[in-house]
Amino acid sequence: MKRTLFRYLPGLLLIVLTIALVAVAGQRNxxxxxxxxxxxxxxxAVHTDADTVKDVLHNNQIILDAHDRVNYDLDQKIIDGMNxxxxxxVNVTVIEGERQSLVKTHDKTVADVLAKLNTVVSDQDLVEPSRDTAVVDGLVITIKKMEVREKTIDRDLAYQSVTVEDDQLAYGTVEMVRVGETGLITTVIRENVIDGRVxxxxxVDQQIAQPVSEIIAHGTYVEPVVVSRSEEAPVEPAYVADVSQPVAAEPAPAEPVAEAQGTVMYMTATAxxxxxxTFSGVPSGPGKVAVDPNVIPLGTRLLIESVDEWPSYGEAIAADTGSAVIGNIIDLFYYDYQTCINFGRRTVKVTILP
Incomplete structure (x- = not known):
């Protein structure tokens, strides 16, 4: 038995040696x-004996999400020097009004993310942060849509009142020729509103209805009958101040004067x-006053100013005379009878104008 074992021992050693050499050679390959x-x-940096890209990722404990990207196919064979x-x-939250959604994206900027949304985002919509902001994990993008609304504004245009003289109407008569009509401007305005703020x-549109002017005629026709304040009997309901009664502290009668520019007199005025x-041949009316021609020549331009609380009469012309207008008296014309009563008798400053 021993002789038989020794007989096969060299062969067994050769087999073991051969297996060892093959194993070593395999390791070297x-x-x-x-x-x-x-x-x-x-x-x-990776030194690896992995066969595929998938193996490399697995060996380095890199677990891919469904949205992650790799620049090679996972079954790609490994080549020395590969990158x-x-x-x-990254996770990005997009908020639009009441709607909020989570987006996983590889986009680089906010504008890139918006371009891939299902909603339309116009250039007028407000986006926060700005569209050129770089995308990072956890970024929150808020979209505020612009609301466009229109409103109509009406504004009245006041009409003007135009006065014309009518020589067919009796002097002192006032007649409405045309009733004025208010105009209207209708404006349509478009407002762009974000979060309730314009x-x-x-x-976008404007219509204008022009106003119609009111026209009032003042009669200028006078019957060709001479009526002068020089007549003794006054014409009712005219009021002529009673100058026959003495008045305390009445200015002294003025001396007759020539028409000299700038001359100033203080006179007693009635209405x-x-x-x-008038005596000078022109119709009586506002600005026509009666004087004593011996004191102020007819046709003289005057400036009549009040020296009390009564409003100044202003510029006038000496156009008439009167039996009661003697010396330092001047009689002023007013349309209204009650105004004449209220005026009564006052001292005024009279300046001769050029």
């Missing part, structure tokens, strides 16, 4: 590769409302 692995831009890039999707406006032709 295993290929290792030097590659670079980038995960979201961070580089990892494997893994780009992970950010811009524009006029009348006779309608007719």
């Amino acid at each position: 295993i290929a290792f590769s030097d590659i670079k692995l980038f995960v979201d831009g961070e580089e990892v 494997i890039e893994v780009s992970r999707a 950010v811009s406006t524009e006029i 009348y409302n006779d309608i007719g032709i």
